[in-house]
Amino acid sequence: MSIIQKAMQTVIRLMPDAASDPMIGADREIGKSLSRIDGPLKVTGQARFAAEVPLERLTYATLVHSTIARGRIATIDVAEAEAAPGVVLVMTYKNAPRMPPPLQMMVDAKGAAASSLPVMQDATIHWNGEPVAVVVAETQEQADYAATLVHVTYDVEQAATSFDHLKHKARTPASILGEPANITVGKAEAALGKAKFSIDQRYRTPHQNHAAIELHAATVLWEGNKLTVHDTTQMVNLTRSTLAAVFRIPEDNVHVLSPFVGGGFGNKGLWSHQILAAAAARLIDRPVRIVLSRAGVFRITGGRTLTEQRVALGADDDGPLTALIHTGFAGMTEHNDCPEQFTFPARHLYAAKSFLIDQKVIDLDMVANTFMRAPSESIGTFALESAIDELAEAMNVDPIALRRRIEPEKDPTSGLAFSSRNIVEAYRRGAERFGWDRRNAVPRSQRDGDWLIGYGVATATYPYYRMPGGAARIRLGVDGRAIVQMASHEMGMGTATTQAMHAAERLGLPVGNVTFEYGDTDLPPGTIAGGSSQTASIIAAVTAAADVLAADLIKLAGNDSPLAGLKPADVAMRDGGLCERDNPQKSESYVSILQRAGRDEISAEAAASMPLETQKYSMHSYGAQFCELRVNEVTGETRVTRWLGSFDTGRIVNPKTAASQFRGGIIMGLGLALMEDTVFDERTGRIMNPSLAEYHVPVHLDVPDIDVIWTDVSDPHSPMGVHGIGEIGITGVGAAVANAVYNATGKRIRDLPITLDKLM
Amino acid sequence: MIAFDYTRPASASEAIAIAAKQAHAKYLGGGTNLIDLMRETIEEPTALVDVSTLSNTIDVRDDRILIGAGVKNTAVAAHRAIRERYPMLARAILAGASAQIRNMASVGGNILQRTRCTYFYDDAAHCNKRWPGTGCDARDGFNRNHAILGASPACVATHPSDMCVALAALDATVHLRGVDGDRTMKLIDLHRLPGGRPDIETELRQGELITAVELPSLPSAARSTYRKVRDRSSYAFALVSVAAALDVDDAGHIRDVRLALGGIAHKPWRAFAAEAALRGTPATQPNFRDAAEIELKDAAGLRDNTFKIELAKRTIVATLSELNGRDRS
Numbered sequence A: 001m002s003i004i005q006k007a008m009q010t011v012i013r014l015m016p017d018a019a020s021d022p023m024i025g026a027d028r029e030i031g032k033s034l035s036r037i038d039g040p041l042k043v044t045g046q047a048r049f050a051a052e053v054p055l056e057r058l059t060y061a062t063l064v065h066s067t068i069a070r071g072r073i074a075t076i077d078v079a080e081a082e083a084a085p086g087v088v089l090v091m092t093y094k095n096a097p098r099m100p101p102p103l104q105m106m107v108d109a110k111g112a113a114a115s116s117l118p119v120m121q122d123a124t125i126h127w128n129g130e131p132v133a134v135v136v137a138e139t140q141e142q143a144d145y146a147a148t149l150v151h152v153t154y155d156v157e158q159a160a161t162s163f164d165h166l167k168h169k170a171r172t173p174a175s176i177l178g179e180p181a182n183i184t185v186g187k188a189e190a191a192l193g194k195a196k197f198s199i200d201q202r203y204r205t206p207h208q209n210h211a212a213i214e215l216h217a218a219t220v221l222w223e224g225n226k227l228t229v230h231d232t233t234q235m236v237n238l239t240r241s242t243l244a245a246v247f248r249i250p251e252d253n254v255h256v257l258s259p260f261v262g263g264g265f266g267n268k269g270l271w272s273h274q275i276l277a278a279a280a281a282r283l284i285d286r287p288v289r290i291v292l293s294r295a296g297v298f299r300i301t302g303g304r305t306l307t308e309q310r311v312a313l314g315a316d317d318d319g320p321l322t323a324l325i326h327t328g329f330a331g332m333t334e335h336n337d338c339p340e341q342f343t344f345p346a347r348h349l350y351a352a353k354s355f356l357i358d359q360k361v362i363d364l365d366m367v368a369n370t371f372m373r374a375p376s377e378s379i380g381t382f383a384l385e386s387a388i389d390e391l392a393e394a395m396n397v398d399p400i401a402l403r404r405r406i407e408p409e410k411d412p413t414s415g416l417a418f419s420s421r422n423i424v425e426a427y428r429r430g431a432e433r434f435g436w437d438r439r440n441a442v443p444r445s446q447r448d449g450d451w452l453i454g455y456g457v458a459t460a461t462y463p464y465y466r467m468p469g470g471a472a473r474i475r476l477g478v479d480g481r482a483i484v485q486m487a488s489h490e491m492g493m494g495t496a497t498t499q500a501m502h503a504a505e506r507l508g509l510p511v512g513n514v515t516f517e518y519g520d521t522d523l524p525p526g527t528i529a530g531g532s533s534q535t536a537s538i539i540a541a542v543t544a545a546a547d548v549l550a551a552d553l554i555k556l557a558g559n560d561s562p563l564a565g566l567k568p569a570d571v572a573m574r575d576g577g578l579c580e581r582d583n584p585q586k587s588e589s590y591v592s593i594l595q596r597a598g599r600d601e602i603s604a605e606a607a608a609s610m611p612l613e614t615q616k617y618s619m620h621s622y623g624a625q626f627c628e629l630r631v632n633e634v635t636g637e638t639r640v641t642r643w644l645g646s647f648d649t650g651r652i653v654n655p656k657t658a659a660s661q662f663r664g665g666i667i668m669g670l671g672l673a674l675m676e677d678t679v680f681d682e683r684t685g686r687i688m689n690p691s692l693a694e695y696h697v698p699v700h701l702d703v704p705d706i707d708v709i710w711t712d713v714s715d716p717h718s719p720m721g722v723h724g725i726g727e728i729g730i731t732g733v734g735a736a737v738a739n740a741v742y743n744a745t746g747k748r749i750r751d752l753p754i755t756l757d758k759l760m
Numbered sequence B: 001m002i003a004f005d006y007t008r009p010a011s012a013s014e015a016i017a018i019a020a021k022q023a024h025a026k027y028l029g030g031g032t033n034l035i036d037l038m039r040e041t042i043e044e045p046t047a048l049v050d051v052s053t054l055s056n057t058i059d060v061r062d063d064r065i066l067i068g069a070g071v072k073n074t075a076v077a078a079h080r081a082i083r084e085r086y087p088m089l090a091r092a093i094l095a096g097a098s099a100q101i102r103n104m105a106s107v108g109g110n111i112l113q114r115t116r117c118t119y120f121y122d123d124a125a126h127c128n129k130r131w132p133g134t135g136c137d138a139r140d141g142f143n144r145n146h147a148i149l150g151a152s153p154a155c156v157a158t159h160p161s162d163m164c165v166a167l168a169a170l171d172a173t174v175h176l177r178g179v180d181g182d183r184t185m186k187l188i189d190l191h192r193l194p195g196g197r198p199d200i201e202t203e204l205r206q207g208e209l210i211t212a213v214e215l216p217s218l219p220s221a222a223r224s225t226y227r228k229v230r231d232r233s234s235y236a237f238a239l240v241s242v243a244a245a246l247d248v249d250d251a252g253h254i255r256d257v258r259l260a261l262g263g264i265a266h267k268p269w270r271a272f273a274a275e276a277a278l279r280g281t282p283a284t285q286p287n288f289r290d291a292a293e294i295e296l297k298d299a300a301g302l303r304d305n306t307f308k309i310e311l312a313k314r315t316i317v318a319t320l321s322e323l324n325g326r327d328r329s
């Protein structure tokens, strides 16, 4: 952090609190279970995804991928492919337009690209699977076939592919998502040595890949110097700014639309395929559609990288931990900046007298890894929460009781006050509902025939983020309906539904009278759908726009209105109109105001406030994950039989979509715990299971009944009291499973996934 | 995909005649394996001869059941006579793939489905099965799903079928028709071990068509089962599977036993040695274990799959014990 940033932060922390959102607690629409507004469109097939947009003269693209991890293209022979039926273009580094490297996400404020590498600009190969040619044809089948006729030879160079062998070359990244890579409080190693109870273990987690049902796709059209991209993305605005820079055209010339995203999980950003499709479309002056194959998704879009983590904990009979050490390594590349923040949970969860936090990265020649649902809170909590369980056992205390004992009063590393933290309550309610008291702490004490039964528990946690830079527009019509607009994203989470609910609550309209429009860069700018930040970010922008709208409406109402003379601060939006806050009888409906003024509609736009709350407070979501499972003593097969997630994530806007988000996260966590494993052959740097037949995610039969409950306590410092909830569900799951496996079998598995061979 | 001819002949003989005229014809069943392999350019037929509508009946007699090669996997598993007389076969089929795939997959196609070795599927890898003589990247690579019995330096792939494991245990016979006429072959003789030519996977002659599978009468199979051990609860290939039938007399001695293993070799593995060791001995867990040890005596593990040796033994013991327990109660 620079000195100026540091000074800014100090000033912000000393500033008085912004007033709490006066609407916190409003419950006319918020808190009701509402089915997805876009549900009927999706189940009837009317929702049009990026790969389905029809265009005149459309062509289809297929990628050819490198088969080496590092080196140079020696020869590339495209003659046969060019001569194949229907082929319009074969593009390689030799004929691709000259393009600067794309702006990188997290590094450049306008960047969307996961990697800063130039796209198809020279013969250099950086990872196994990198696109070396794009074949464009009249049909997808023709393009696929011709792609098999591109012949490439390589000058192979020694690639960096072995995490274990390259540990000695590990480096400390400049920061971990803006936070320091290293934190030292006291002398943790010494304290660990002196602790009455201690554990010191290493945990390993493998490469994993997002497996969204919808394949990455873009349909791209140039009209003169104007570019339209029908994309499937979690970041329409950053995609626009990055493409504008790559093609050296004004941002206004780029139009990105993404009305539906069939799952993203952090992976639907800007990869090389959108750039390549746009470059090819430019060369042939025809629209191009690119849809990655499933193997293509594995080859050109990155997932979660592998880690090795050390967690060491020291404790005495009473009081906080005496030492908390969480250090480790993550695989990364030289051309991205996603170091996997696996130590973040350890920075905020427990009271300890000393801390040693340290993260390093090992540069590998692989596709740029990226954010995958709760990027490292997922695997960081696997290590930390397994370790807490191990310590509890060493101390012979219940793991929930231990967590209660080391519950901090303020953030243990930043010293900030917590904005809202009810984790002890989440544990209490969860334990009661799950029947935690039935657990026998002695491993192997419950069985049913060949099946050993175990209970496990772990903490879930994920930060509260709110992204700056968003703005919303509200268009209120004389028909009493409102259209709320912001270029945000619906990836299946329920954003369109919950935001219609929020806007209805805020504007005093029935939810049926509100439409939320999103996924289009022609709308006011949204922020990325990442870091579980979208809900709060959109609410903040809509809140700002609603304030402007109210003020404009008072003006428009004029002296003939019952509202005459009131100031914006005096009014509330209620029952389809404005009223005096303290005297609601004094009111006028929107329809009446607009009619009298002879207006069809009034429109107000405003930017969201800066997310200063995150500078002043330690803001996080929490949960307690409870797992019951069985392990077959003969075969080592693990079957999860029951799950309860008890969450504390601020106010819940829509219980129905929230429950789905929590459950989806937990299911993905079961995959992380038990099966997900991207097989990376270190001899070649090649992913060997780029298919959903071989890359296992949970099937229905792997998923038990999942019960989810929540505290529903509003955070007084966040818009509407909400926290994002898209990612927390996956956190803690790996450890809850591992701890239950231990309880069942007496075996600690510290190396994910927990496959049967490790338990035999 | 390479352009190809497509025909749907009305009879087996016509199918054979059409295939004989083409250099690279392939019979098409449900296409759930062949079409995938064509997309991956592993199979590049110039003609597809669709046989999925031929031989579509299950003919039940007292002394045998004849299943047409075109019968869908789902229909076999759902057939009452099969479920009653050969439960292991119904269970094996239901343990495979997904409902959607089983609805498409034919008996003939299931038998001739090809390995799931990921190096075989990858056009950047060395694979003696795909490009004879190029080497085998699986041997020192990821080989969790690979063979522990009967492998060769050239190839460590496994045959992935569940159905065939049950067919092997049941002494099934495969009916074939070719340009030279009809013949039959035991299912266990149909697939080959890899040896030096893993690209040659079966004993079928060029253009030979599977017309039916015959299950002989085997009363002891009424008490049989199939146990599949895999990395998730469903929709995963077997790490190890066991098809077993056990017939125990009143004195607790084994009158007859049928045992076959899946997921461990280049072909469905009939455990003849274990069967011989068990016949006539008391049906006890120690005897089951001894027989398993005998069968897996020559098993050899690779980097990632050594656990399968012990897993196979344990699964044999558990499956036989389960049948034995059920027998008694």
Ligand SMILES: Cc1cc2nc3c(=O)[nH]c(=O)nc-3n(C[C@H](O)[C@H](O)[C@H](O)COP(=O)(O)OP(=O)(O)OC[C@H]3O[C@@H](n4cnc5c(N)ncnc54)[C@H](O)[C@@H]3O)c2cc1C
Binding pocket: A693, B026, B027, B028, B029, B030, B031, B032, B033, B034, B035, B051, B069, B070, B073, B095, B096, B097, B098, B101, B104, B105, B106, B107, B108, B109, B110, B111, B112, B113, B160, B161, B162, B163, B208, B209, B210, B211, B235, B236, B237, B238
């Ligand atoms: C994702 C996935 C998971 C799967 N999981 C499992 C599993 O767990 N267990 C399992 O056992 N299987 C599994 N399968 C494989 C499945 O069982 C096979 O794909 C299926 O049985 C093949 O039958 P088909 O009729 O579709 O064959 P096709 O694909 O039509 O043909 C396969 C081969 O058989 C040949 N052939 C077909 N019929 C005849 C005939 N009558 N005579 C001569 N040759 C013929 C074809 O020429 C081709 O070479 C899985 C498949 C997929 C895609």
